Amino acid sequence: MNLIIQDILPADTATADAAEHDTVALEWYEADRRILRKTTVQGRDIAFRLLREGRRLEHGALVYADAKLVIRVAIKPSETIVLSPKTLPDMARACYEIGNKHSPLFLDGDELLLTYDEPMFLWLQAAGFAPKKERRRLSHALRANSAQGVGGHSHGHAHNHGHSHNHDHAHPHSHSRHHHEH
Numbered sequence: 302m303n304l305i306i307q308d309i310l311p312a313d314t315a316t317a318d319a320a321e322h323d324t325v326a327l328e329w330y331e332a333d334r335r336i337l338r339k340t341t342v343q344g345r346d347i348a349f350r351l352l353r354e355g356r357r358l359e360h361g362a363l364v365y366a367d368a369k370l371v372i373r374v375a376i377k378p379s380e381t382i383v384l385s386p387k388t389l390p391d392m393a394r395a396c397y398e399i400g401n402k403h404s405p406l407f408l409d410g411d412e413l414l415l416t417y418d419e420p421m422f423l424w425l426q427a428a429g430f431a432p433k434k435e436r437r438r439l440s441h442a443l444r445a446n447s448a449q450g451v452g453g454h455s456h457g458h459a460h461n462h463g464h465s466h467n468h469d470h471a472h473p474h475s476h477s478r479h480h481h482e483h
Contacts, residue, residue: 303346304348305350306347306350306351306372308351309363310366316371318368319371320368320369320370321343322370323345323370324341324372324373325340325347325373326339326375326376326377327358329407329438329439331358332357332359332374332440333442334349334351336351347364349364357442358374359376359440360374360438361374361375376438378437379438379439380416380417380435381407381414381435381436382415382418383433383435383437384414384415385412385433386413395430399413399421402421404418405439406442407441407442408441409441414437416439
């Protein structure tokens with residue numbers, strides 16, 4: 302069976318009656334990939350084509366369901382740095398400092414998780430954050446400049462070409478060129 306997965310199904314999709322349940326195991330860094338080929342635990346070949354912006358595979362996500370089969374995602378545990386900030390200012394400082402280093406950051410309850418990196422671990426220790434090294438799932442990524450933690454961040458694409466476009470009169474021309482003769 303070769304399946305093409307093009308979307309993540311709603312969590313409330315009925316799955317209890319399916320005769321067979323299968324899992325596709327992913328590394329944390331594969332969860333953001335839009336196009337990905339994997340083999341499920343039971344040997345099914347599947348291809349992900351998640352072309353909609355802001356779609357991220359999370360642990361437990363339902364990716365296929367019919368009367369006979371259900372397939373869910375399982376994010377594999379990996380070595381992580383775990384931070385448990387005690388106050389909101391500590392949480393903000395930790396997020397700010399980690400963000401400045403462009404490290405992927407994940408949230409699990411009240412804990413911040415990031416991929417294990419020895420220099421980062423030592424730096425966080427020196428900064429007084431009391432990091433712990435644990436095997437955890439990195440599933441709920443925090444995203445800068447996006448709604449509810451999904452999608453990436455983007456910038457506007459307006460350009461000023463050194464001339465104005467006053468349209469209080471009708472004239473048949475295109476604004477696709479950078480130089481206009483009026």
